[in-house]
Amino acid sequence: MTSSGPVSTDALFQPADIVWTPVSPRLAAARLTVAAIVLVPLLVAGVVWAVLTGxxxxxxxxxxxxxxxxxxxxLVPRQVRAVGYAERADDLLIRRGIMFxxxxxxPYGRMQYVDVNAGPVDRSFGIAAVQLHTAAPNTDASIHGLRPExxxxxxxxxxxxxxxxxxxL
Structure with a gap:
């Protein structure tokens, strides 16, 4: 039994000779817009409450x-920059995450069908998501933030x- 030594955790998420395709930076703008839609009313309500109570x-x-x-x-722009995908001969790789x-x-042979989704915020920013459905029910194989084409x-x-x-097969 031969061993090439310990494998670093970075090597687990960065296979050799892979060219990653990044998602659109518009994804960060879309996510920040959704956050603003939630946070701005909370901020305004908090300020009004603070002013009224003194x-x-x-x-x-x-x-x-x-x-x-x-x-x-x-955080959000860093998260978006960490998302990417790569097409290989027999499979598709999808990476995401900074800390986690x-x-x-x-594997292409495990795919059953492929969906393209775009909600109202996505459409307004000119992005879409590709969702892969496989034989495994709990596979989270989706790529958000792609240009429609x-x-x-x-x-x-x-x-x-x-x-x-x-x-x-």
Whole structure:
């Protein structure tokens, strides 16, 4: 039995000779917009409450909301930059995460069908998501933040590769 030594955790999430395709930076803008839709009314309500009560301690609520907004403004773009995918000969790799990293490997032969989704916020930012459905019910194989033309191209390519792999079984 031969061993090439210990494998670093970075090597687990960064296979050799892989060229990652990043998602659109518009995904960060979409996620920050959704956060603002939630946080701005909370911030305004907290400020109004603090002004009306006149209690200094009440100002901690809007300060906490503001701190969450600043933290999200720093975190979300980093998270989006960490998302990527790579097409290999026999499978699709999807990576995401900064602190809690995830690498999903989806063999083309296991794909049953491929969906393209775009909600109202996604459409307003010109992005879409590709969702892969496999034989495993709990597979989280989705790529958010793709430009619509890239989502359509990826959907068609993955569907044809999946059919080719199934035909070979």
């Amino acid at each position: 209690a200094a301690a009440v100002w901690t609520a809007p300060a906490a909301v503001l701190a969450v907004g600043v933290w999200l403004g720093w 990293k995830t690498l999903v490997v989806v 890239e989502a359509a191209r990826l959907r068609d390519r993955l569907a044809s590769r999946g059919e080719a792999r199934l035909a070979g």
